[in-house]
């Protein structure tokens with residue numbers, strides 16, 4: 001039995017360092033002491049946004065248990081996922097479902113699309129009869145807005161990219177997951193199909209109360225589908241809060257840069273490549289302070305001394321920037337609690 005008081009997911013000071021190979025001495029800090037809570041009792045869509053290389057996919061891989069943190073822990077329903085084995089690991093694999101960027105890679109071109117649905121039904125022994133199996137597939141396909149008679153019995157190439165991706169959402173749905181991690185799920189499909197896929201994820205979130213972590217570099221779609229947003233920059237969460245608050249009143253200079261660089265209202269615009277006009281400050285290549293200092297128009301000498309803590313801008317909204325040093329600084333646990341607060345738009 002799950003206990004609603006135990007957070008669904010708890011990331012505590014998670015750091016991931018990728019070491020270089022045999023011939024390389026370099027290492028990359030892909031995630032730097034990230035703390036995060038996702039609650040199961042108030043299911044939300046939480047977007048993780050940031051430019052390429054900011055650590056979004058590393059965060060997804062940690063939460064899916066594909067990689068282990070170099071430091072810190074990732075807990076699912078109170079259990080350290082690095083220690084799950086046997087039946088517990090199997091249950092975790094069923095309860096945390098992934099929807100990835102490229103739906104085509106999940107399909108075997110020689111099998112009808114039914115195959116991606118029947119395999120998990122058999123693997124997790126979800127149906128007792130062929131009729132029940134068929135009914136499960138039909139219900140799941142309908143839940144994501146697909147017509148079963150136009151989907152089942154076809155080969156992958158006979159479906160559009162958007163339909164294929166919705167089959168993957170249907171598959172995730174059949175397993176009755178407790179969390180869906182969608183890593184760039186619409187970046188490889190036509191703009192015209194993106195809305196339907198995101199809509200199907202939103203329907204799953206709303207009707208089945210499944211929290212969704214939506215990873216994207218596209219601020220436009222994040223704005224439309226999510227309740228909360230986490231903005232990442234070089235391995236750290238630099239701003240977090242309810243999506244309307246963060247987008248309408250961004251506080252961190254990096255978030256402002258990103259929002260200013262989008263030619264709204266085009267939601268397909270990739271973002272993050274623009275450079276801010278940095279301050280006059282001389283920023284050495286190595287320093288222990290804010291990682292955004294070299295691009296930040298507001299950087300001052302003290303920004304280089306130590307990484308900025310998370311300052312509470314207002315209830316449910318935090319930014320890691322010394323511009324707000326007169327506000328309360330939150331430790332890891334308090335920061336996690338802020339992120340776990342119910343958003344006004346969820347009910």
Ligand SMILES: Nc1ncnc2c1ncn2[C@@H]1O[C@H](COP(=O)(O)OP(=O)(O)OP(=O)(O)O)[C@@H](O)[C@H]1O
Nearest residue numbers: 018028030050051052053054055056057058059217
């Ligand atoms: N397996 C790996 N080995 C070494 N370095 C890696 C590995 N995976 C990711 N990195 C590095 O870690 C950093 C974060 O990468 P990550 O893929 O998590 O970022 P991202 O925000 O998802 O980027 P994108 O939007 O381009 O997918 C990058 O500097 C990347 O080069």
